Amino acid sequence: xxxxxxxxxxxxxxxxxxxxxLDRNVVRATLSLLIAMLGVAGIxxxxxxxxxxxxxxxxxxxxxxxxxxxxxxxxRTTDLNINLDNPQRPVAFLIAVGVFVLLTLTFIYSDVPQxxxxxxxxVAIAESNSTxxxxxxxxxxxxWAIPFEIASVILLVAMVGAIALAxxxxxxPAVDASVEINEVSA
Amino acid sequence: MSxxxxxxxxxxxxxxxxxxxxxxxxDLVLPKARRGILPWIGVAGLIAAVATxxxxxxxxxxxxYGGVFIADRYSLFFFAFLVILGxxxxxxxxxxxxxxxxxxxxxxxxxxxxxxxxxxxxSAGELLTAYxxxxxxSFSLYVLVALRKYDSKSNESAAKYILLGAFxxxxxxxxxxxxxxxxxxxxxxxxxxxxxxxPDLDIGLIVGLSLIVAGxxxxxAAVPFHMWAPDVYEGAPxxxxxxxxxxxxxxxxxxILRLFSEGLLPAIEDWRVLIATLAAATMxxxxxxxxxxxxxxxxxxxxSIGQVGYLLLGxxxxxxxxxxxxxxxxxxxxxxxxxxxxxxxxxxxxxxxVVAVVYSRTGSDQISDYRGLAKxxxxxxxxxxxxxxxxxxxxxxxxxxxxxxxxTAGAEAGFLWLSGLAMVASLVSLYYxxxxxxxxxxxxxxxxxxxxxxxxxxxFVPLTSWLMLGVLFVGMILIGVWPTELAAAADSASxxxxxxxxxxxxxxx
Amino acid sequence: MVxxxxxxxxxxxVFAAIAMVVPISMLLMSWMATxxxxxxxxxxxxxxxxxxxxxxxxxxxWTFNARYYTFALLxxxxxxxxxxxxxxxxxxxxxxxxxxxxxxxxxxxFGVILGIGWGYAWRKRALEWR
Numbered sequence: 001x002x003x004x005x006x007x008x009x010x011x012x013x014x015x016x017x018x019x020x021x022l023d024r025n026v027v028r029a030t031l032s033l034l035i036a037m038l039g040v041a042g043i044x045x046x047x048x049x050x051x052x053x054x055x056x057x058x059x060x061x062x063x064x065x066x067x068x069x070x071x072x073x074x075x076r077t078t079d080l081n082i083n084l085d086n087p088q089r090p091v092a093f094l095i096a097v098g099v100f101v102l103l104t105l106t107f108i109y110s111d112v113p114q115x116x117x118x119x120x121x122x123v124a125i126a127e128s129n130s131t132x133x134x135x136x137x138x139x140x141x142x143x144w145a146i147p148f149e150i151a152s153v154i155l156l157v158a159m160v161g162a163i164a165l166a167x168x169x170x171x172x173p174a175v176d177a178s179v180e181i182n183e184v185s186a
Numbered sequence: 187m188s189x190x191x192x193x194x195x196x197x198x199x200x201x202x203x204x205x206x207x208x209x210x211x212x213d214l215v216l217p218k219a220r221r222g223i224l225p226w227i228g229v230a231g232l233i234a235a236v237a238t239x240x241x242x243x244x245x246x247x248x249x250x251y252g253g254v255f256i257a258d259r260y261s262l263f264f265f266a267f268l269v270i271l272g273x274x275x276x277x278x279x280x281x282x283x284x285x286x287x288x289x290x291x292x293x294x295x296x297x298x299x300x301x302x303x304x305x306x307x308x309s310a311g312e313l314l315t316a317y318x319x320x321x322x323x324s325f326s327l328y329v330l331v332a333l334r335k336y337d338s339k340s341n342e343s344a345a346k347y348i349l350l351g352a353f354x355x356x357x358x359x360x361x362x363x364x365x366x367x368x369x370x371x372x373x374x375x376x377x378x379x380x381x382x383x384x385p386d387l388d389i390g391l392i393v394g395l396s397l398i399v400a401g402x403x404x405x406x407a408a409v410p411f412h413m414w415a416p417d418v419y420e421g422a423p424x425x426x427x428x429x430x431x432x433x434x435x436x437x438x439x440x441x442i443l444r445l446f447s448e449g450l451l452p453a454i455e456d457w458r459v460l461i462a463t464l465a466a467a468t469m470x471x472x473x474x475x476x477x478x479x480x481x482x483x484x485x486x487x488x489x490s491i492g493q494v495g496y497l498l499l500g501x502x503x504x505x506x507x508x509x510x511x512x513x514x515x516x517x518x519x520x521x522x523x524x525x526x527x528x529x530x531x532x533x534x535x536x537x538x539x540v541v542a543v544v545y546s547r548t549g550s551d552q553i554s555d556y557r558g559l560a561k562x563x564x565x566x567x568x569x570x571x572x573x574x575x576x577x578x579x580x581x582x583x584x585x586x587x588x589x590x591x592x593x594t595a596g597a598e599a600g601f602l603w604l605s606g607l608a609m610v611a612s613l614v615s616l617y618y619x620x621x622x623x624x625x626x627x628x629x630x631x632x633x634x635x636x637x638x639x640x641x642x643x644x645x646f647v648p649l650t651s652w653l654m655l656g657v658l659f660v661g662m663i664l665i666g667v668w669p670t671e672l673a674a675a676a677d678s679a680s681x682x683x684x685x686x687x688x689x690x691x692x693x694x695x
Numbered sequence: 696m697v698x699x700x701x702x703x704x705x706x707x708x709v710f711a712a713i714a715m716v717v718p719i720s721m722l723l724m725s726w727m728a729t730x731x732x733x734x735x736x737x738x739x740x741x742x743x744x745x746x747x748x749x750x751x752x753x754x755x756x757w758t759f760n761a762r763y764y765t766f767a768l769l770x771x772x773x774x775x776x777x778x779x780x781x782x783x784x785x786x787x788x789x790x791x792x793x794x795x796x797x798x799x800x801x802x803x804x805f806g807v808i809l810g811i812g813w814g815y816a817w818r819k820r821a822l823e824w825r
Contacts, residue, residue, distance in 0.1 A: 001701065045704055055778045063771040070767040102393065110390030112367045137786025140779070141801055142793075143251050146196075147318045148779070150306060152805040153203060154322050155772050157299050159812040160210065161329030162768040163821045164292045166761060193797075207811050214818040 006046045013039030030068050037061040051136045195248055195257055198239035198265065199302060205231030206298035213291020221290050225280050228294045232273040232301070239265045247682070253311040253373050256444075263524065263679035264308035264440045271433055271531055272301035274654065278539045279425030281648040285546055287333050287423060297429075300326030304437035308444065313362045313372040313398075316441050317355075320405065323437060324351050327430060331422040343421025350404060350414040358401025364394030374449035381452040395450065395457070399464075405438045408498060409468040412491050416479075419487035424545055427483055428538030431490040432531040439497055439527060443520055447504050447683045454505040454513050462502040462604055469495025469611040477618045482541055483551050485622070486534070489577060489615055493530050496608050497523055500592050503599030516599055517680040522592035524676035529588035529665050533576035536658035540570040543651050553622055557629035566647060567626040569655045574619035576662045579612045584665035591673070765821050776809055 016039055019032025037060040044053035140148055209228050213221060239262060248257045276297055283290055303322030310316035328351060332344030366372050368391040369380040381387075400411060407415040419427045450457065472491030479485035500523035505513045541551065543566060548555050560567040576583035589612065596605040647655070665672060728734040783790070783802050790798035816822055 005701070048700070051782060058778055059771070059774055063767075063774040067764075067767045067771055070764050074761060074764055106364075106389050106393045110368065110393075111388050112390050133782045133785040134789065137782035138789065140782055141786065141790055141798065143254070144314075145801055146251065146255050146306075147315050149801075149804060149808075150303070150315075150318050150322055151779070152776075152808040153206075153299055153302065154318070154325050155775060156808050156812040157296055157322065157325045157329060159769065159772045159809075160292055160296065160815055161325070161332070162772075163765060163816055163819055164289050165329070165332055165335055166765045166768065167819065167821060203808075207808065210815060211811055214815060 002046050006043065009039050009042040009046065012036075013043065026072050027069070030065060030072065033068070034061055034065045037065070048132070050132050192248065192250070195243070195246070195250060196255070197242060198235045199305065201231065201235040201238055202269070202298060202302040202305065205235070206295050206302065209298060210291055210295035213295065222284070224290055224294050225276050225283075228276055228298055229273050231298070232269050232276070236266050236269050239269075249311065253375060254315050255306075256309050256311040259682035260444065260679040261309035261682075263675055264436075265305050267524075267528060267531075268304045268308065268433065268437060268440070269301055271436065271535075272297065272304070272429075274535055274658075275425060275429045275433060277650060278428065278535060278542070278654050279423075280650045282423065282425050282542050282546065289333055293330065293333060296326045296329050300330070300429075300433070304433060304440070307437045308440035310441070311374050311444070311448070313365065313374075313445075316445070317359060317362060320438070320441065321355060323434060324355065324405075327351075327426070327434060330426045330429070331418060333426070334423050337421075339421035340423065341421075343418040346414050347418045347422075354401045354404030354411070357397050357404070361394045361397025361399075361401060364390050364397065368394065374445060377449040378452055381450065385452075387453060387456055392456075396460075398445075399457075399460070402438060402442055403464065406435050406442075406494050406497075407491050408464050408494050409471045409491065412468070412472070415491060416484045416487040419490075420481060420483045420551070424483070424538055424542035424551075427487075428535050428542075431486065431538065432534050435490070435494065435497075436527045436531060439501075439523060442501060443504075443523055444683065446501055447515055447520060451505050451513055451515060455507065458502050458505070458599075461498055462601055465495050465498035465502055466604055466607055467495075468492070468498060469608055473611045473614045473618075476615065479618075480553055481551050482553050482556070482622065485553065485618060486537060486541070489618070490530075490534065492611060492615055493526075493534075493577070495611065496589065496592055497526060497530075499596045499601065499604050499608055500526070502604070503596045503601055506599050515684040516595060517677065517684055518591070518595040518598060520680040520683055521673060521676040522588070522595040524679060525669065525673055526588035526592045528672060528676075529576065529584035529662075532658055532661045532665065533573045533584055536569055536573035536655060536662065537577065539651060539655055539658070540566050540573070543647055543655075546648075553625060556622060556625045559626035561630075563647065565652070565655070567623075569659050570626065571623045572659060572662055574623060576666065578616040578619050580616070582663070582666050584662045584669075587666055587669040762824070769816060769821070772812070773809075776805075779805065 013036050016032045016034070016036030020029045020036060023029040023032060037056060041053045041056040041061065044050075044056060205228060208231070209224050212227065213224060216224075243257050243262050243265075246257055247259075249255065250257075276294060279293070279297075283293055287293055300323050303319050303324075303326060306319035307316055307323065310319055328344060328348045331347050332340060334340035362372060365377065368388045369377050371377060371380070403411040404414075419430060422430060446457075469492050472488050472493075472495060476485050476488035476492065479488060500519045503519040504516055506516055508514050544556065544559070545551055559570070572583060576585040579585040579589040589608075593605040593608055596602075596608070725734070729736045780802065787798060
């Protein structure tokens, strides 16, 4: 049962991913990306990783796709006189096929114990009809507390960088704002 | 604080993070005229962090969360080295930031966060933590590279850096997932145990480790993953270029050294030739292409690619197989890498700082515009020459001693041919360094004599840069003449890598 | 029990399938109607124009203000923060029993760090609409 679901989702994901690469229209490529992301979320569900599926839909399918669409809207197509055909295309195709063959062979011949059967803990959680968020919370805030806190600093850096770089006008805000505050505090 | 984890151990890291937040917040409330003190607050915080770490962790060997974070002499060595390095970059950028960058608060705040990322890369005992620490460093660098946002070259280099950086991170993460799939762990010691128990490598593990090596190869700009480096180095603000060339490489090597010696050492027979090949390609290509460069930042970019080749030579010689077939960790190689990192950092920072000062005066990074520099500013050209000689590895300067450590370690591990190649590559590098020095000393300024007189009067070096150059100059000579203390520190750090940690008492409190 | 798990998400799949089938079948029916000559098809240039409030579209592509983009970026970042907070909230009872105040402090640090980011956005007027 879960194998059939997996293969259906895998086909959807691959079709979405191919659409991203092959479609010449950026908006359609973005929507293909959305399909691929949703397919991956489904695959997470097949693997009993409900939290990951939720995060995938919330962050990737929801937020990231929107940011990409905004970026497309902000770009004037008239500014983009870029030739999408580039002579390296066949080379890139060969490399992609090569990597695909290599990875496929790897997964066929590799002895990967983690992939052989679903994680017993995850299955138990799914059977007990709970969401499994508790296990995620437990490992995230206990064993993996340090990476978690680093992640918050990364988010801060990303936010500061995004604002500093995307803000249209540098001259007035910083100056005005600080002057105002000084007057108020004085 | 917590039930089973001694979080106090992380105090130095918390100080770093707190300083970053403080600098960022002060930028919001200080009036623009007073923002000049931001870097100095940052530097004071960095000094406090180093002091805390040295006092608090001097004799401690502890692990947090079963090895997610490791505090030992190795972490301490890199904590001190990387934080001091970050502080030096911070001081070195004071004059540049004043002139060319509109966001001092963001610049210094993010610089401190990136130092935090580097430090955590060195003390992470586990792939995912190391990865996320590396992401912190990378994100900070993406922003720093792009901070001259009205400069089209800065934009171009930031775009290239973000795309390739994200690509390499993804490759590395994929490799980590495959390693986890085969070994069931991401902890270095767990991987080592798996490798010892299964001497025949699973193909999934081989591909996974190759992907990790490729991802790290991108980060340190080893051939054939080096293409981004010259473009990014050329377009980035010069102090950031220095930081890219020194800080991110030193931190990546801190990660590589711990990963390879604590995690992958049992399988050294399987990867040493691969790494040695990468090392040979990197040192040859980096040094040969550097000859053709007309832009000094591009030249230094290629020369730093060459330096990565020497460091990879050290990585390839990290272990020797003894007569009984057991793998013995080579402390000489790891000491060599650490010592060379320090020497390379000091010399390269000095070179880039001179480039930054010259750029502020002439607005050009072309090597041809360095003609007559000795007449315009004897001090700058003296420091530049010493830095370049040190990078080439001439005696009495830092580079000679550190390369000596590294190359002998390589020869001892059976890579005589590679050490020989490295020496030839160093000779090649001396050629293109001498071209710059010839421009500075032998070639006359192209302008007429009167103009030169005018220029000399205006060609002054800002005080902060002047002092920083002096410190770096003394550092280069000091390491070159009297390297024993540095080598001893690196030795004790290597000791920590080579021995199995006894942390039974530290885990539960 | 595993069947239960799949059944829940199977329902979502059925929902998604219906959501896709309805509009597709509408288009299909319209197309069929032309095929069997129930609906005439006589396109003119005016009919084929993009419809927008009754007027023919004028000018080229609209360029959005970059400010929208800042908002989108901030949205992503706080979205990620929410995703991190959810497992913490659902696990808080267990965590606080195990670690006491530490369970709260951990997320407090996270919140303070991102709070400073939010303060930054505020002070730099990235949240204002001008």
